[in-house]
Amino acid sequence: MISFFQQYPEYWSDWFARLLLGARVSAELSLTGFALAAVLGALLAWAMKSPSVLLKRLAVFFIQGMRAVPLLALLLALYFTLPSLGLTLSGYWAGAIGLGLQGSAYVAEILRGGLDSLHRGQRESAIATGLTPLQAFTSVIFPQAIRGMLPPLLNAYVSILKDSSLCALIATDELMLAARAIASESFLPMHIFLLVGLFYFVIAFPLSLLSRVLEVRFSRGRKTIRG
Amino acid sequence: MSSPSDTALLRVHELHKNYGDLEVLKGISLELKPGETLSLIGPSGSGKSTCLRCINYLEKPTSGEIWLGDELIGQVKDGKRLRLMSDREMAPQRREIAMVFQLFYLWPHLNVRDNVALGPIKAQGMPRKQAYELADAMLEKVHLRHKAEAYPEQLSGGQQQRVAIARALAQQPKVILFDEPTSALDPELVGEVLAVIRELAEEGRSMIMVTHEVRFARDVADRVIFMDGGRIVEQGPSAQVIDNPRHERTRSFLGRMAVESA
Amino acid sequence: MVNLQAFLGLLPLLLKGAMNALQIALCTLVLASAGGLILAVLLTFSRSRLVHGAIACFIEWMRNVPALAHLFLIYFGLSYLGINLPAWLAAIVGLSLVGSAVLADTFRAGLQSLHVGQHEAGQAVGLHRLQILRYILLPQALRVALPAYANYVTQLIKDTSIASAIAVPEIMFLARNLVTSTFQTSLIYLAVMCIYAAMILPIGVGFIRLERHLRAAR
Numbered sequence: 001m002i003s004f005f006q007q008y009p010e011y012w013s014d015w016f017a018r019l020l021l022g023a024r025v026s027a028e029l030s031l032t033g034f035a036l037a038a039v040l041g042a043l044l045a046w047a048m049k050s051p052s053v054l055l056k057r058l059a060v061f062f063i064q065g066m067r068a069v070p071l072l073a074l075l076l077a078l079y080f081t082l083p084s085l086g087l088t089l090s091g092y093w094a095g096a097i098g099l100g101l102q103g104s105a106y107v108a109e110i111l112r113g114g115l116d117s118l119h120r121g122q123r124e125s126a127i128a129t130g131l132t133p134l135q136a137f138t139s140v141i142f143p144q145a146i147r148g149m150l151p152p153l154l155n156a157y158v159s160i161l162k163d164s165s166l167c168a169l170i171a172t173d174e175l176m177l178a179a180r181a182i183a184s185e186s187f188l189p190m191h192i193f194l195l196v197g198l199f200y201f202v203i204a205f206p207l208s209l210l211s212r213v214l215e216v217r218f219s220r221g222r223k224t225i226r227g
Numbered sequence: 228m229s230s231p232s233d234t235a236l237l238r239v240h241e242l243h244k245n246y247g248d249l250e251v252l253k254g255i256s257l258e259l260k261p262g263e264t265l266s267l268i269g270p271s272g273s274g275k276s277t278c279l280r281c282i283n284y285l286e287k288p289t290s291g292e293i294w295l296g297d298e299l300i301g302q303v304k305d306g307k308r309l310r311l312m313s314d315r316e317m318a319p320q321r322r323e324i325a326m327v328f329q330l331f332y333l334w335p336h337l338n339v340r341d342n343v344a345l346g347p348i349k350a351q352g353m354p355r356k357q358a359y360e361l362a363d364a365m366l367e368k369v370h371l372r373h374k375a376e377a378y379p380e381q382l383s384g385g386q387q388q389r390v391a392i393a394r395a396l397a398q399q400p401k402v403i404l405f406d407e408p409t410s411a412l413d414p415e416l417v418g419e420v421l422a423v424i425r426e427l428a429e430e431g432r433s434m435i436m437v438t439h440e441v442r443f444a445r446d447v448a449d450r451v452i453f454m455d456g457g458r459i460v461e462q463g464p465s466a467q468v469i470d471n472p473r474h475e476r477t478r479s480f481l482g483r484m485a486v487e488s489a
Numbered sequence: 490m491v492n493l494q495a496f497l498g499l500l501p502l503l504l505k506g507a508m509n510a511l512q513i514a515l516c517t518l519v520l521a522s523a524g525g526l527i528l529a530v531l532l533t534f535s536r537s538r539l540v541h542g543a544i545a546c547f548i549e550w551m552r553n554v555p556a557l558a559h560l561f562l563i564y565f566g567l568s569y570l571g572i573n574l575p576a577w578l579a580a581i582v583g584l585s586l587v588g589s590a591v592l593a594d595t596f597r598a599g600l601q602s603l604h605v606g607q608h609e610a611g612q613a614v615g616l617h618r619l620q621i622l623r624y625i626l627l628p629q630a631l632r633v634a635l636p637a638y639a640n641y642v643t644q645l646i647k648d649t650s651i652a653s654a655i656a657v658p659e660i661m662f663l664a665r666n667l668v669t670s671t672f673q674t675s676l677i678y679l680a681v682m683c684i685y686a687a688m689i690l691p692i693g694v695g696f697i698r699l700e701r702h703l704r705a706a707r
Binding site for chain 2: 119121122124125126127128129130131132133134135139140143144147
């Protein structure tokens with residue numbers, strides 16, 4: 001056991017620098033993916049709320065499809081098949097778009113659930129006061145809905161961060177690929193993969209914790225709200 | 228009975244509302260004069276709440292017209308034909324017609340003062356400082372000035388409804404609609420809300436009130452309209468309709484209410 | 490554009506991959522359900538802080554680290570320690586550990602949703618603790634947990650694709666081999682997505698039926 005850990009100091013500076021570089025790419029990649037997921041998810045949620053049956057069906061179809069396909073299949077398809085259609089994406093962008101597409105299905109459900117959780121009287125009273133629908137949304141609906149949406153959105157980001165590790169399989173230079181490279185050079189896979197796990201954990205765990213804290217706090221407030 | 232007059236503030240003309248095959252309103256026409264308090268009574272399912280919600284187009288009428296002064300509500304000329312306004316187009320008109328809901332619908336994320344001031348700030352573009360002064364003045368009217376910093380969840384139901392009334396007043400509306408303002412309240416809290424409404428009536432505000440409180444309608448309203456089955460059955464000065472109803476259906480409804488409240 | 494003959498030629502191999510994926514998923518589901526249930530029961534009824542702390546650490550580690558890292562750790566890492574698991578077994582072990590953590594949270598939420606009165610009523614009619622758990626608490630808790638459980642099952646089937654990274658011959662792995670030998674890239678990935686959808690969509694429908702059935706049975 002002791003000898004296991006004695007390996008770390010020897011390689012520490014080399015490993016740490018390379019993993020940190022990979023972690024930075026992973027963070028950027030996951031944030032880009034999450035931003036895409038947020039924008040597309042908002043559009044999908046809006047489409048599901050729209051009076052147009054066609055738009056609603058398309059949104060539902062897209063969401064169902066995204067939930068039925070593994071991210072890895074999506075990533076490989078984006079990375080390997082788009083070039084034959086004349087569109088070549090780098091591993092990074094194929095990864096970000098894949099994460100965004102799949103994430104958008106989850107984000108859309110979160111947004112819709114958050115908006116549906118409000119009583120329709122909240123919107124009615126806002127427009128009855130003379131607010132425009134946009135004002136009603138920004139001053140009354142959204143500030144309330146975001147409380148319920150924030151914890152699951154944080155969880156969605158954590159999922160995207162973890163899923164971004166799959167981008168290693170389409171040659172994106174992120175954290176997991178850095179770990180694999182080190183592992184195959186050093187022949188110390190156990191050490192490396194424990195360490196890389198720790199890297200992910202250090203980013204993901206505080207966010208998961210925050211999500212739980214917010215959920216408890218907001219649900220406490222929610223119970224006493226009337227009307 | 229009610230001939231169109233130039234003095235009417237609000238005119239409802241031949242209002243129809245269908246939900247699919249179900250006809251909820253079968254041609255309602257009524258008028259509200261400036262400074263008048265009008266009470267709509269009737270059994271549940273008679274269409275009185277629907278009628279009220281049609282007046283500010285929270286419910287879209289199937290046909291009919293609502294006039295506020297010489298302004299047609301909820302519809303706009305598009306070429307030669309009339310079409311429904313969008314909620315965005317309607318915002319300025321809804322400012323003129325305030326509404327107090329049965330379930331208050333205060334905004335739980337805002338404190339009491341912000342609940343009252345949001346409309347003036349957003350819909351009227353009033354500076355925040357001025358809107359807060361207005362809000363405090365309106366809260367004074369409903370005797371809740373001291374609760375300005377509180378959040379809705381910290382208030383009793385009666386206090387919440389009084390805040391909702393202050394919110395309606397802050398719109399500086401021409402008409403206030405009350406949709407069964409006391410029917411969600413515990414009995415001991417009804418009085419404080421009715422007292423506030425009575426003060427508003429005495430100030431000469433123009434109001435239409437859907438209510439179950441027949442005795443209150445008799446004391447406070449200038450006129451009472453009795454609705455049943457989507458039609459106006461009887462209307463007139465409140466004392467006359469409630470004490471000496473002419474129509475059989477009015478009589479049996481009022482009889483039932485008297486038994487229940489006894 | 491889509492060559493039907495080529496498509497049909499690819500299909501048998503991909504379907505074989507699908508069968509392998511389903512076998513891995515099924516083994517994982519059994520192990521993860523058992524593991525999750527045991528952890529959830531321990532979390533609900535144990536008063537030992539050590540037990541709580543250890544389980545919490547396990548759950549957090551499993552849930553905040555990518556599944557791919559777990560698979561690499563078990564497949565490559567353990568072989569460094571002299572434990573050589575075949576790839577398919579490493580995949581099952583890794584996915585089961587992750588699944589236990591996910592389902593432990595799911596089942597615990599189900600158990601916690603029950604009113605204490607349920608437990609007390611069980612005691613009052615003279616049942617001992619295991620009987621209360623078996624006959625009163627679990628049947629209700631599992632019903633509450635059903636939608637989340639359904640989500641887990643669909644996620645699990647998708648996650649079997651990650652096993653391709655350690656050369657388990659499931660759909661994704663076979664598909665990638667096919668791509669390098671046939672260059673029918675778009676066709677193959679399209680077929681892969683259709684196969685996954687064909688496995689996953691019926692599960693969603695099945696769980697909705699089951700939920701409706703259970704609600705009706707009440």
